Amino acid sequence: MTQAVAESKSKPKQSKSSKSEKEVKIIPLLIVLAIGTALWFINAPSGLDEKAWHLFAIFVATIVGLIIKPLPMGGVAILAITATVLTGTLELQDALSGFQNTTIWLIVIAFFISRGFIKTGLGTRVAYIFVKKFGKKTLGLSYSLLVSDLVLAPAMPSNTARAGGIIFPIIKSLSSTFGSSPENGTGRKMGAFLTKVAFQGDMITSAMFMTAMAANPLAVSIAADVAGVDITWTGWAVAAFVPGIVSLIIIPLVIYKLYPPEIKETPGASQMATKKLQEMGALKKSEWYMIGIFFLILALWIFGENIGIGATTTALIGLSALLLTEVLTWNDIKKEEGAWDTLIWFAALVMMATYLNELGMIPWFSAQIEGLVSGWSWIVALIVLALVYFYSHYFFASNTAHVSAMYGAFLAVAITAGAPAMLAALLLAFFSNLFACTTHYGCGPAPVFFGSGFVSQNKWWSLGLIISIIHILIWGLVGGVWWKVLGLW
Incomplete structure (x- = not known):
């Protein structure tokens, strides 16, 4: 009985801790999506391919995301890569080419x-x-x-x-x-x-x-x-x-x-x-x-x-x-979070920079x-x-x-x-x-x-x-x- 009471008392604390550790910040995320969407639906300037403008919209939203951080940098990069594919702006192999x-x-x-x-x-x-x-x-x-x-x-x-x-x-x-x-x-x-x-x-x-x-x-x-x-x-x-x-x-x-x-x-x-x-x-x-x-x-x-x-x-x-x-050791390599994090956001940014130029x-x-x-x-x-x-x-x-x-x-x-x-x-x-x-x-x-x-x-x-x-x-x-x-x- 005592143990059950103790466990029940500890649950709210765990929930509170879990809540404080959430990585997704809703308001910054909505700001990033709003900026990207607004740019997306603006007509491409004269002389510029529509796909280039759409990639630019995703790119700007990504940069804003890196600044206001609705997610960690790696998370923002994954969203950017996903957006380029789902919107048909780039093919999957192109979106992953940065790696x-x-x-x-x-x-x-x-x-x-x-x-x-x-x-x-x-x-x-x-x-x-x-x-x-x-x-x-x-x-x-x-x-x-x-x-x-x-x-x-x-x-x-x-x-x-x-x-x-x-x-x-x-x-x-x-x-x-x-x-x-x-x-x-x-x-x-x-x-x-x-x-x-x-x-x-x-x-x-x-x-x-x-x-x-x-x-x-x-x-x-x-x-x-x-x-x-x-x-x-x-x-x-x-x-x-x-x-x-x-x-x-x-x-x-x-x-x-x-x-x-x-x-x-x-x-x-x-x-x-x-x-x-x-x-x-x-x-x-x-x-x-x-x-x-x-x-x-x-x-x-x-x-x-x-x-x-x-x-x-x-x-x-x-x-x-x-x-x-x-x-x-290989365990040291696996635990080097900064390196793997860099691989993700770096690949996304290089990919977008490359195709902004190519497009x-x-x-x-x-x-x-x-x-x-x-x-x-x-x-x-x-x-x-x-x-x-x-x-x-x-x-x-x-x-x-x-x-x-x-x-x-x-x-x-x-x-x-x-x-x-x-x-x-x-x-x-x-x-x-x-x-x-x-x-x-x-x-x-x-x-x-x-x-x-x-x-x-x-x-x-x-x-x-x-x-x-x-x-x-x-x-x-x-x-x-x-x-x-x-x-x-």
């Missing part, structure tokens, strides 16, 4: 590889090593965190996992060691400065490698479909290297000047890192395997094209090596905009387009949604205006990472760092605006000179 895209599999496999850094503890060890070597001053400490991020970036496509899973816990530990906490009003001692530098640094490292942020390969795929521009892993890295390094040097100095920490000397940081490394002990066999495989992958990404080994094949080689050495939507849009930029030099046109693309990120809560919605169209217009295709593709791709510096909601790592409470929203936005201007100047001027040396224009 054949090799660039998608590159980023998915890179997620698996990044799991090796986390599972073995190598990522955390690397960060503590740099803290130990360069952490005697707060400014040096901030640079040590950025260098750690830079080292991990080529093989970790989730900048949220990289910054939030490895770098941010170290910031919390360091801040606690030096008595810096937002709860007791001491955030400015150290934590606020390190939080802001680490976040802004992650935006830079994400821009420096094709495999450092999940939406980067999406931009690469769109560039190939829209403009026939083939951006290689090495080509991206080389083009981003000089402006990226300059940004990594200058941005911490700017933040140090505008938002300085109260504690300038941090001898205890090296001691703390030393203690943590002692607790971790000597390099484990799995870490040695991870180091060797990482350098193998990096070497093949840089030089593999010369011997016929592409970036995705290299990723497969690395993953196979991790499985054979048991650094990762004539992107060429039609480019033709409409061509009149607006006619008579402009391509340099002026590219600058204006890049600035609009950059600052429109205030309206987006996701790099992926922004790239999906605007990258292809803006690239097409820039090329129509006469801008060199590779230059325009790379500049917009770099900005597809850097524009997230502005707000506390613009990308995955932002809520992690902002949610710590170290930095107020007003300060986050004001610093973000200043840093955005510096990024544009560095990547526009220093980058422009470097790209001229590389022959991109």
Whole structure:
């Protein structure tokens, strides 16, 4: 009897918990459906195929869905794929064609590889090593965190996992060691400065490698479909290297000047890192395997094209090596939810971007905009387009949604205006990472760092605006000179 009463009392609690865990949000879902339906029944503009307009309606509804999230991103993508088939906009094999895209599999496999850094503890060890070597001053400490991020970036496509899973816990530990906490009003001692530098640094490292942020390969795929521009892993890295390094040097100095920490000397940081490394002990066999495989992958990404080994094949080689050495198990692969989630939404977005181009939507849009930029030099046109693309990120809560919605169209217009295709593709791709510096909601790592409470929203936005201007100047001027040396224009 007592047991029955207890069970009956527990049922409402379970029901309440279940209700709170529902993924489908009705009002946002109705908004998405209303937008898609309204666009669908508007007559296609003159000169545009009706199927292209219908796919555009589904695409816009999908982008809105990615922003307001009636379902998780993967769920929104499945609905989009289903809609394209049920409405007869695309055949089933066309709607599923995104899953054949090799660039998608590159980023998915890179997620698996990044799991090796986390599972073995190598990522955390690397960060503590740099803290130990360069952490005697707060400014040096901030640079040590950025260098750690830079080292991990080529093989970790989730900048949220990289910054939030490895770098941010170290910031919390360091801040606690030096008595810096937002709860007791001491955030400015150290934590606020390190939080802001680490976040802004992650935006830079994400821009420096094709495999450092999940939406980067999406931009690469769109560039190939829209403009026939083939951006290689090495080509991206080389083009981003000089402006990226300059940004990594200058941005911490700017933040140090505008938002300085109260504690300038941090001898205890090296001691703390030393203690943590002692607790971790000597390099484990799995870490040695991870180091060797990482350098193998990096070497093949840089030089593999010369011997016929592409970036995705290299990723497969690395993953196979991790499985054979048991650094990762198949259970690890199955549990890497971020990778499988990325596969779904990435495939849907690439598919729609591809067919928007094939059905004539992107060429039609480019033709409409061509009149607006006619008579402009391509340099002026590219600058204006890049600035609009950059600052429109205030309206987006996701790099992926922004790239999906605007990258292809803006690239097409820039090329129509006469801008060199590779230059325009790379500049917009770099900005597809850097524009997230502005707000506390613009990308995955932002809520992690902002949610710590170290930095107020007003300060986050004001610093973000200043840093955005510096990024544009560095990547526009220093980058422009470097790209001229590389022959991109």
